[in-house]
Amino acid sequence: MADSEPANQKPAGRTALISVGRIWTIAASTFTQLVRMKTFYFLLAFAVLLVAAGNLNILFSAVEQLSMIKKVSFGTMDLFAWLFAIVATALLIPRDLEDRTLYTILSKPVLRIEYLLGKLIGVLVVILLSLVTMFVIFSALLHIRTIDFLHTEVAILEQAGRSQEMIQAEAEAIIAQGLRKEMWVALWAIFLKSAVVASVTIFLSTIASSSLFTIIISTIIFLVGHASQMMIDFWKDQFVDNIVVKMLAGLFRIIVPDYQIFSFYEGIILGEKVLPHLVWSMTGMSLFYVGVFLLLGLLVFFDKEF
Amino acid sequence: MSVPAVEVTNLTKVFPVSLRKEYVVAVDNLSFQVNAGEVYGLIGPNGSGKSTSMKVVLGLMAPTEGETRIFGVSSRDVRARNDIGFLPENPYFYKHLSGAETLKFYGKLCGMRGRDLKDRIGELLELVGLEHAKDRRLGGYSKGMLQRIGLAQALIQRPRLVILDEPTAGVDPVGSRQIRDLILKLKEDGISVFLCSHLLEQVQEVCDEVGIIFEGRMRREGKLEDLVSIGNQTSLVLENASSELVDKIERLIETEGDGAELVEKGNPRTTLERMFIRIASSEKQEKEEN
Amino acid sequence: MRAILEKYPRWIPIVAVILVFGLIRTPIEKSLRSQLIETHLLQPPPARTTLGALKQSSLMGMLGGLRSMVAVYLTLKAYEHFGVMEWDEVESTYDLITSLEPREEFHWVHRIWHRGINAVASVEVNDDLTPAERQRRFDLYSTQAIEIGEAALEQLPNSVKIREQMAEVYREKLRDYCGAAKMYGEMKDLPGAMQYSTRFYGYFLAKCPGNEQKAYDHLYGLYVETMSNLDRKGERGFVDHRAPTLIITLKELEEKLDIPISQRIPDPHPDEGLKRRNRPTGRLPGGVGIP
Numbered sequence: 001m002a003d004s005e006p007a008n009q010k011p012a013g014r015t016a017l018i019s020v021g022r023i024w025t026i027a028a029s030t031f032t033q034l035v036r037m038k039t040f041y042f043l044l045a046f047a048v049l050l051v052a053a054g055n056l057n058i059l060f061s062a063v064e065q066l067s068m069i070k071k072v073s074f075g076t077m078d079l080f081a082w083l084f085a086i087v088a089t090a091l092l093i094p095r096d097l098e099d100r101t102l103y104t105i106l107s108k109p110v111l112r113i114e115y116l117l118g119k120l121i122g123v124l125v126v127i128l129l130s131l132v133t134m135f136v137i138f139s140a141l142l143h144i145r146t147i148d149f150l151h152t153e154v155a156i157l158e159q160a161g162r163s164q165e166m167i168q169a170e171a172e173a174i175i176a177q178g179l180r181k182e183m184w185v186a187l188w189a190i191f192l193k194s195a196v197v198a199s200v201t202i203f204l205s206t207i208a209s210s211s212l213f214t215i216i217i218s219t220i221i222f223l224v225g226h227a228s229q230m231m232i233d234f235w236k237d238q239f240v241d242n243i244v245v246k247m248l249a250g251l252f253r254i255i256v257p258d259y260q261i262f263s264f265y266e267g268i269i270l271g272e273k274v275l276p277h278l279v280w281s282m283t284g285m286s287l288f289y290v291g292v293f294l295l296l297g298l299l300v301f302f303d304k305e306f
Numbered sequence: 307m308s309v310p311a312v313e314v315t316n317l318t319k320v321f322p323v324s325l326r327k328e329y330v331v332a333v334d335n336l337s338f339q340v341n342a343g344e345v346y347g348l349i350g351p352n353g354s355g356k357s358t359s360m361k362v363v364l365g366l367m368a369p370t371e372g373e374t375r376i377f378g379v380s381s382r383d384v385r386a387r388n389d390i391g392f393l394p395e396n397p398y399f400y401k402h403l404s405g406a407e408t409l410k411f412y413g414k415l416c417g418m419r420g421r422d423l424k425d426r427i428g429e430l431l432e433l434v435g436l437e438h439a440k441d442r443r444l445g446g447y448s449k450g451m452l453q454r455i456g457l458a459q460a461l462i463q464r465p466r467l468v469i470l471d472e473p474t475a476g477v478d479p480v481g482s483r484q485i486r487d488l489i490l491k492l493k494e495d496g497i498s499v500f501l502c503s504h505l506l507e508q509v510q511e512v513c514d515e516v517g518i519i520f521e522g523r524m525r526r527e528g529k530l531e532d533l534v535s536i537g538n539q540t541s542l543v544l545e546n547a548s549s550e551l552v553d554k555i556e557r558l559i560e561t562e563g564d565g566a567e568l569v570e571k572g573n574p575r576t577t578l579e580r581m582f583i584r585i586a587s588s589e590k591q592e593k594e595e596n
Numbered sequence: 597m598r599a600i601l602e603k604y605p606r607w608i609p610i611v612a613v614i615l616v617f618g619l620i621r622t623p624i625e626k627s628l629r630s631q632l633i634e635t636h637l638l639q640p641p642p643a644r645t646t647l648g649a650l651k652q653s654s655l656m657g658m659l660g661g662l663r664s665m666v667a668v669y670l671t672l673k674a675y676e677h678f679g680v681m682e683w684d685e686v687e688s689t690y691d692l693i694t695s696l697e698p699r700e701e702f703h704w705v706h707r708i709w710h711r712g713i714n715a716v717a718s719v720e721v722n723d724d725l726t727p728a729e730r731q732r733r734f735d736l737y738s739t740q741a742i743e744i745g746e747a748a749l750e751q752l753p754n755s756v757k758i759r760e761q762m763a764e765v766y767r768e769k770l771r772d773y774c775g776a777a778k779m780y781g782e783m784k785d786l787p788g789a790m791q792y793s794t795r796f797y798g799y800f801l802a803k804c805p806g807n808e809q810k811a812y813d814h815l816y817g818l819y820v821e822t823m824s825n826l827d828r829k830g831e832r833g834f835v836d837h838r839a840p841t842l843i844i845t846l847k848e849l850e851e852k853l854d855i856p857i858s859q860r861i862p863d864p865h866p867d868e869g870l871k872r873r874n875r876p877t878g879r880l881p882g883g884v885g886i887p
């Protein structure tokens with residue numbers, strides 16, 4: 001692809017290789033853009049929601065109340081992460097095009113893959129930072145509530161003259177609902193899912209003509225991707241001998257991403273153990289997804305005309 | 307003979323409309339050159355294919371046929387864009403960035419950083435007269451300011467070629483005067499400029515060479531004076547002339563004209579533009595004096 | 597590269613990439629999925645793939661990250677129904693909750709407690725019902741509670757709390773002491789079981805006709821174990837099984853089984869008091885055990 005160029009007119013600086021600096025510049029600008037769009041006010045809302053959930057004054061046991069705080073928090077984090085991944089990614093590229101900012105960027109020595117990657121990374125950095133912030137807020141609250149419950153419950157049990165054994169058991173049950181290292185893995189799982197969702201969305205936004213279309217299609221894929229396994233199982237179960245159905249189910253599985261496996265944080269929140277190699281595998285899987293959908297996006301984008 | 311800044315050879319660009327049944331030929335077998343160090347103006351009415359040609363030159367679009375080169379490098383090669391600064395028509399930049407941040411962003415995209423970038427930003431802000439607004443977000447910029455920050459952005463990496471799409475569109479006469487002065491300054495610095503406009507008057511003072519494009523085809527091309535002067539006409543402007551004198555002259559033309567014809571007669575008016583500039587600049591002077 | 601790509605319509609390479617990617621990832625995803633299910637990080641698909649189950653579970657699957665939030669919401673909803681004693685609504689809500697989060701122990705405990713204790717108790721005192729209807733509902737609700745418990749144990753085979761709650765239904769409502777004994781018997785060997793469960797196993801076994809000898813052997817074994825370890829009293833791990841009920845039950849069994857006087861246990865020392873401790877009432881289960 002290298003064109004012959006006269007020696008005395010050699011263009012300075014730019015080689016045809018991908019430049020990390022350029023990607024980072026675009027990512028940083030995407031980050032500032034999203035931040036200055038006041039996205040972080042969401043975190044305030046999150047904190048309020050958490051405090052509310054943490055102080056539901058109802059007649060549930062300590063263990064249950066703590067578990068509710070965890071579920072509401074992580075549910076909100078997950079919801080935020082994938083919704084933000086879809087909406088922000090879907091809005092950014094069309095907006096650049098509408099404002100003709102894209103022309104000025106692409107008429108600088110910027111590779112189109114650099115642009116796509118920069119946008120994706122910018123969105124993901126915002127998501128990651130938000131998630132970490134939410135997690136810190138959540139941890140503080142959960143920790144306070146755990147200590148709180150521990151004191152009151154133990155006091156109540158002691159006053160009631162329960163055996164030491166029983167008090168011990170209750171205390172352990174409460175502590176088991178408290179903070180665990182594995183929750184970072186849960187957070188990572190949420191982030192992985194949002195990264196996959198964002199890369200699928202970025203591919204869609206290179207073909208789509210409007211943000212709205214991208215958002216709708218990506219959301220549909222998200223929902224179907226969560227139910228796909230069950231739908232396939234059901235078809236196979238209902239039409240055992242039907243070759244056509246079998247093939248269709250196979251095709252369906254090949255085309256539709258299996259988003260559900262990325263929801264494995266839910267088990268972690270319920271207190272299940274995590275095997276490190278599974279986390280690595282899921283991380284690898286996510287990277288694979290991101291890579292492939294970036295490649296797909298690039299296939300559309302690299303000679304797209306504006 | 308040095309390599310031309312822009313070289314467009316047999317460029318044709320066809321757009322499909324309504325699902326591959328109909329086509330729009332936006333640019334039709336267009337060829338021209340922008341010589342290094344020159345200012346070239348592509349003039350044509352709306353929809354004549356000016357922006358399309360520029361986008362192909364910039365590599366934002368692929369040609370249907372033909373090819374374009376920048377300093378000898380194909381437009382499709384990213385490296386060609388090291389040498390170009392581009393200002394699109396009615397540009398908008400990231401509203402959330404300030405003027406200085408915008409320039410920093412584009413500078414970094416061109417691989418600049420540190421002192422060099424900082425100095426360059428200061429230089430350019432001064433050049434386009436936006437120092438006072440450098441920390442304001444672009445969301446609050448007027449159209450003329452946007453145009454000027456756009457120009458600064460195009461110049462950030464000291465390109466050898468600047469491509470300007472309607473640089474004076476939507477800008478008031480004072481602003482477009484400034485922009486034209488800037489273009490002349492670029493030319494002094496040896497930078498090649500490729501611009502387009504649908505208003506001949508707006509660019510005539512700055513262009514060395516002009517191409518007139520209509521419906522995607524080059525209609526006329528050449529040095530500006532050659533294109534605009536009408537060789538067989540003479541104009542005569544009189545001051546304090548009595549109506550008798552004018553009548554006399556008219557009669558003289560009729561009787562002894564030898565085929566000559568009076569084409570136009572009337573009171574010449576100072577152009578609105580000239581008046582506007584005069585008022586604005588005198589006001590500015592007053593302000594500066596106070 | 598570009599030249600090749602430009603030759604063909606763009607959808608061809610795109611579809612090709614999607615297909616190849618799909619072919620590569622499906623087997624990997626399949627194995628990841630089964631590993632995640634095995635480690636309980638992911639909820640397995642429903643066993644019966646009826647249309648109804650599918651609708652429900654795919655809806656839940658679609659919820660994505662909302663699943664646990666919906667569970668929280670439904671828990672609050674069930675609590676509301678509980679407040680106004682709408683027992684069937686409580687049960688159907690908990691049915692949903694437990695299918696959303698089948699491995700959350702306290703959901704199951706609540707469900708059994710609501711069905712087997714609360715609903716049954718309110719039937720018992722409902723004067724609007726005919727005695728026959730009262731009996732019918734009593735039987736229905738309490739057996740349902742036991743069925744729920746069995747479903748729960750399928751999900752959480754090592755749960756102490758579920759067994760405890762089932763034992764309460766057997767004990768307090770069904771008065772099925774054999775059932776209660778079975779629960780305590782299973783409980784006593786599980787990690788996290790309270791010390792009393794092994795004694796309770798003996799107490800209820802004693803009340804389960806035909807098992808008196810077994811009960812005696814078990815309780816006597818506990819007694820002997822305690823006596824032989826008396827020198828370790830106060831140390832960690834020492835369990836004093838000589839609860840008043842144990843002594844009384846053992847004495848009853850000795851009578852019943854005609855144990856020779858020489859082998860009978862001595863009367864309790866007056867200092868090893870038979871006094872009972874106060875026990876608070878009215879607390880919800882789940883957090884705190886019953887006895």
Ligand SMILES: Nc1ncnc2c1ncn2[C@@H]1O[C@H](COP(=O)(O)OP(=O)(O)OP(=O)(O)O)[C@@H](O)[C@H]1O
Binds near residue numbers: 321350351353395
């Ligand atoms: N992306 C596109 N798809 C279809 N048709 C297009 C596209 N871009 C331009 N055209 C058509 O090509 C022709 C030339 O457009 P172009 O924008 O180059 O004109 P222009 O000379 O820049 O006009 P103006 O002075 O209004 O900016 C027009 O008829 C326009 O409708």
Ligand SMILES: [Mg+2]
Binds near residue numbers: 358395471
């Ligand atoms: Mg135009």
